[in-house]
Amino acid sequence: VIRVAPLPSRLAWRWALRVAALCTVLPLFCARHLPMADLPEHLAVIATLRHYGDPAWRSQEYFSLGGLLDTQYWLYHVVGTGLAYLLGSAERGNVLLLALVGLAYPYSLRALLRAMHMDERLALFGAPVFWSRALTVGLLNFVASEPVLLFALALVVRQAEAARGAEPRARTAARGAGLALLALALFYLHVSSYLLFAGQAALATWMLGAGSGARELLRGLARLPARLAWLAPSAIAALVVVVHGRLAADSTHGVTFTPCAVLLGLLPHWAFDAFRTRVDNVLGWAAVAVGVVLIVLGAPAHDSRERRRRRLAVLLFAAALLSYFSLPATVGGYAGLLDVRMALFVAAFLPLLLRPRAGLAGSVPLAAAAAIAVGIGLDAAWQVHAFEEAEVGHFDDLLRRMPRGGRLLTLTFDPKSAYVESRPFTYFGAYYRARYGGMSSFSFSELHHWPTRYRPEWSPPQALTWGNPCLFRNARDGEFFDFVLTRGDVDPFAANPPGPRWTLIGASRAWRLYARDRSAPETPLVDGESDPGPCAPPAAVASQ
């Protein structure tokens, strides 16, 4: 039963959703550098793919590419590369892609709500989910998978309901083909989202496709594999990548889990605490409070079909919650944050539990939800703008007129920000690779699942530093790189460490850029002494 509001009212809610969606993506256009920790690495991959055949960028010389059967992690970058061709740069292509993803957040939720015959005004809750911690950490593939999952689930619900009706076979087959493509897209965006989707799709197909009663449900269970046949292509792709691809390459570190109590404490942080301001916390908790009000004042179910859909809604939310608490924290030596990132889906599926009543009892809380969505977007816009003005400053001046195809090492002694909770400067050096080619280290290109990987002959001397600047040793690393970019109050060359000499060629606020001085003789290593590195306490430096 869909309760249809009068036309003026429907129009008002549609406009509220449009405004909320636009406010959600507004912050993406408020700065040249967005405060997302991994973002520069994604830009670098997109630029490398775009210029792979360009000798000046040296992309092909430094990197090899992962194919469809090597890695599950390339759809975001391939689409970004296509948009970069259209708009002229990886940064422009990525902003457009992120904006389309951001707009899709509330509209994909609306598609699911419509499919489940629920109040589509609840889609207003979908907009603020975009500005979660997963976005400011820069888990862009994962963030992009959320609307794909919701759209796909909406199709699954329609498919399951159609199985009980008399829909033309051609339409069911076409929907199945669409679902197969969406499932493949989900797998090539993020494995965690794909696994959650597979479980939820099975639940929805089973619950909505079977009749009522225990016997009917059991019969439905037996029919489930046939009804989920569209999952086969993506399941085969997953199997191939897991067994033969790069996923199998790292088996050194095993799997780790986070205690549930710790995860419980982190849930609100990862759901809505993206910025250091208290505003997003207050608005996030306000959204939770509105949700509680809508649950308490919830409208009763009218018939058995509605009750069945409600049960499914609870199960879909429970599956998201289960994924948050049960997925491992790390797999292997490189896949991390696998559990906490699922907070995004906990927030995304929460609106399915809400049942707004007709009249003011439903409209007032939903109007509050609209105001909260707009507030979160505007606050994010302000924070993004302030981050650019105060902390990024004239960073681009440092890189201006740099030669193409060089090798840059970034030592981020101070990766923190006064504006965002994540560490947005950790991989900032990758902006060099995004604009001028070459390589920038530390890079995810050292990781097995990354679509661009260093060729063995061009791997940096020290592997898997994760950007820890204290591991830098001039004699070992200096020879490999042409430039060193630092951030923070540390001059790694102040003590004249053994190895190449460096000249300061750029500075802006916390940033310093050094070029290797090939004309000056190297500082020799004194017998019996070692380089303590840039983070050694002053006493160690003095005794050197």
Add this chain to the structure above:
Amino acid sequence: MRKKILILVVPITLSMFACLSAPNEPAAPTSAALNCGAGEQPFNGACRETCTSNADCSGNLVCMDVGSGVDLCLDYQHCAHLDNDSVCDAVYGGSTSYPYEEPPPPYPYYPFAGCVGDAHWLTAAATGSPSCGQQHTVNRCRHTPSGCALVQETTLDIADP
């Protein structure tokens, strides 16, 4: 029909905004951009004269400290340094917040993501010859054995573009 128009108009509008807000790829340097003449040094994309006082600089340029003991003739107006932290928060990043933790912990990782202050950049008019390079005593939020705490340190201001 309206839906089809929207599907066309929205990406085109977003593309325009993307082109306005995000940079295009820089043009390739026409020559060896970092090669400068005698008495010059490349700095922030241009060759700048080295100096010891304002008298060494021509025109409206001022001799400024750019850090690492280097003074250059620049047309910048300000010196800047990172001011005091007034708060010191322990930030929790996630069960595996590495590489966002400080210091990077052993594997497996713990949710503590670091100590974060609220210092902002303070600019002041460039005066002196050379200008900038002044030492400032500031409070910094640091990870100490007793947790996150404000610690007194010194920092130098440098030329601010």
